[in-house]
Amino acid sequence: MKKLANKVAVITGGSSGIGLATAKKFVDEGAYVFITGRRQAELEKAAKEIGSNVTTVQGDIANLDDLDHLYTVIKKEKGHLDIVVANAAFVEAIPTAAVTPEHFDKTFNTNAKGSFFTVQKALPILVDGGSIVVVSSGAHQKGIAIYPTYSATKAAERSYVRTWAVDLMPRKIRVNTVSPGPIETPIIDLQFGTKENSDAMRKTFSEMTPMGRMGEADEVANAILFLASSDSSFTTGADIPVDGGITQL
Amino acid sequence: MKKLENKVAVITGATSGLALATAQLFVAEGAYVFITGRRKKELDEAVETIGHNVTGVQADSGKLEDLDRLIDTVEKVKGRIDVLYVSAGIGDFGVPIGTVTEEVYQRTFDVNVKGTIFTVQKALPLLTDGGSIIMTGSIAGVKGFPGMGVYSASKAAIRSLARTWTVDLQARKIRVNVIAPGHTDTNVFAGFPQEVLDGLAKSVPLARMGKPEEIAKAALFLASDDSSYITGTELVVDGGVAQI
Numbered sequence: 001m002k003k004l005a006n007k008v009a010v011i012t013g014g015s016s017g018i019g020l021a022t023a024k025k026f027v028d029e030g031a032y033v034f035i036t037g038r039r040q041a042e043l044e045k046a047a048k049e050i051g052s053n054v055t056t057v058q059g060d061i062a063n064l065d066d067l068d069h070l071y072t073v074i075k076k077e078k079g080h081l082d083i084v085v086a087n088a089a090f091v092e093a094i095p096t097a098a099v100t101p102e103h104f105d106k107t108f109n110t111n112a113k114g115s116f117f118t119v120q121k122a123l124p125i126l127v128d129g130g131s132i133v134v135v136s137s138g139a140h141q142k143g144i145a146i147y148p149t150y151s152a153t154k155a156a157e158r159s160y161v162r163t164w165a166v167d168l169m170p171r172k173i174r175v176n177t178v179s180p181g182p183i184e185t186p187i188i189d190l191q192f193g194t195k196e197n198s199d200a201m202r203k204t205f206s207e208m209t210p211m212g213r214m215g216e217a218d219e220v221a222n223a224i225l226f227l228a229s230s231d232s233s234f235t236t237g238a239d240i241p242v243d244g245g246i247t248q249l
Numbered sequence: 250m251k252k253l254e255n256k257v258a259v260i261t262g263a264t265s266g267l268a269l270a271t272a273q274l275f276v277a278e279g280a281y282v283f284i285t286g287r288r289k290k291e292l293d294e295a296v297e298t299i300g301h302n303v304t305g306v307q308a309d310s311g312k313l314e315d316l317d318r319l320i321d322t323v324e325k326v327k328g329r330i331d332v333l334y335v336s337a338g339i340g341d342f343g344v345p346i347g348t349v350t351e352e353v354y355q356r357t358f359d360v361n362v363k364g365t366i367f368t369v370q371k372a373l374p375l376l377t378d379g380g381s382i383i384m385t386g387s388i389a390g391v392k393g394f395p396g397m398g399v400y401s402a403s404k405a406a407i408r409s410l411a412r413t414w415t416v417d418l419q420a421r422k423i424r425v426n427v428i429a430p431g432h433t434d435t436n437v438f439a440g441f442p443q444e445v446l447d448g449l450a451k452s453v454p455l456a457r458m459g460k461p462e463e464i465a466k467a468a469l470f471l472a473s474d475d476s477s478y479i480t481g482t483e484l485v486v487d488g489g490v491a492q493i
Contacts, residue, residue, distance in 0.1 A: 162492060162493045163493075165454050165489045165492060165493055166454055166489075166493050169454045169455065169456065169489075172455070174455070181478075210415050210416060210419050210480060210481060211419065211422075211478065211480060212419065215478035216478070219476075219477050219478035219479075220478070222470075222475040222476065222477075223470075223475075223476070223479065225475075226470050226475065231466040231467075231469075231470065232463075232466070232467070232486075233463050233466075234431070234455065234459040234460070234463040234464075234486050234487070234488050235463075235467070235484075235485060235486050235487070235488075235489075236454055236455055236488060236489040236492070237454060237489035237492030237493050238484075238485040238487075238489070238492050240479070240482070240484060241479065241482050242476075242478050242479050243478065243479075244478050244480060245415045245419075245480040245481035245482070248412060248415065248480070248481030248482050249412045249415060249416060249481050
């Protein structure tokens with residue numbers, strides 16, 4: 001029996017990395033998925049990779065009109081949602097001294113505000129007993145010099161799920177985060193410019209991690225599946241670190 | 250494809266409750282399990298409940314010679330361990346600090362802490378590289394519940410051991426994690442007055458006690474490759490009670 005048979009899920013930021021790996025896994029497990037992303041071409045590529053039971057909705061979670069559009073589409077096509085995976089995020093490696101107001105706003109508007117309204121606007125069509133998974137980051141409990149803003153937004157997400165676990169209790173909606181550590185996704189190369197820089201960061205990340213390696217997107221997707229499915233039926237308000245032990249020792 | 254196909258698992262303290270439910274689920278997922286328990290009768294009943302692919306070894310985790318016998322048996326029958334789930338534990342509740350006796354302390358720490366340390370240590374020669382160690386902690390380890398100081402401290406110790414062993418066993422790629430159950434519907438609560446149980450359930454965001462099967466599913470997640478990048482952590486299965 002598939003773990004998400006006949007479930008309807010939305011995965012923001014579903015065109016690459018953790019979001020795409022999660023979308024594929026969900027569809028393998030019987031779900032219908034809606035994926036979002038800012039770039040139409042990337043979305044279409046992702047949909048092709050996923051193959052079936054997927055609808056793409058172009059949009060930026062920092063834009064509340066885009067979120068309204070997303071849920072209008074889902075409501076029209078499926079009428080309801082069982083699972084929300086708030087995964088879309090923005091990350092830019094900038095130490096505090098170099099942070100501009102633009103960088104600050106973009107990070108908070110996407111991660112802190114965007115994930116908040118991704119969940120709020122999903123509530124009217126989310127079924128009672130549904131599951132919300134917010135993709136935070138191990139950074140939410142670490143001090144990493146290049147991620148002052150990103151880490152803070154991820155801590156905000158960790159905090160949201162505590163509140164929502166209580167707030168949505170009457171509807172038996174479970175709310176949890178996963179906190180990935182360093183994961184091998186396209187965002188690594190996008191963050192560090194040159195191949196040399198990116199590879200140097202890969203080495204640093206691997207050495208920082210007790211397991212001695214970076215994680216794979218699929219390993220995070222497994223934890224998201226666990227939280228999305230009834231396998232985790234008594235877990236709410238919690239966080240699952242998928243980080244090779246980096247935040248845990 | 251089953252999640253634990255051809256895996257050999259050892260689960261201590263598995264004659265009832267969450268560890269018995271875990272043993273059943275592991276066998277359903279393709280594993281061969283060794284279970285322990287202190288009492289012969291309960292152990293035999295558990296073996297019968299599980300049905301097949303199971304060996305029962307009578308053992309008190311507080312006694313090192315019993316642990317030696319457990320490991321000897323596993324070595325003879327299967328020769329290796331892929332998943333070690335240390336779940337044997339005891340607790341005296343309703344023992345405020347003023348009434349804790351040396352005996353209460355000793356019994357709790359002997360089984361929960363010393364037993365855990367030496368179960369893992371003695372299993373190491375049989376544990377396969379890349380294996381998974383799971384221990385039953387408790388949300389009590391991070392909470393203050395009246396009269397539960399000794400038990401809670403022993404569970405906090407287990408949480409700590411997982412951090413150290415993650416590093417100690419890193420070279421062998423053995424993952425070490427803790428499951429922290431909240432209030433779970435097992436015989437631990439047998440005999441509690443209904444109003445106490447109702448009060449406990451009400452204190453939980455999900456407004457009920459957990460079921461042993463819900464802990465078993467978390468144990469399966471940590472035992473299997475599904476959690477291949479998760480180590481040194483505590484997976485909380487508590488209906489949110491320690492999370493908010």
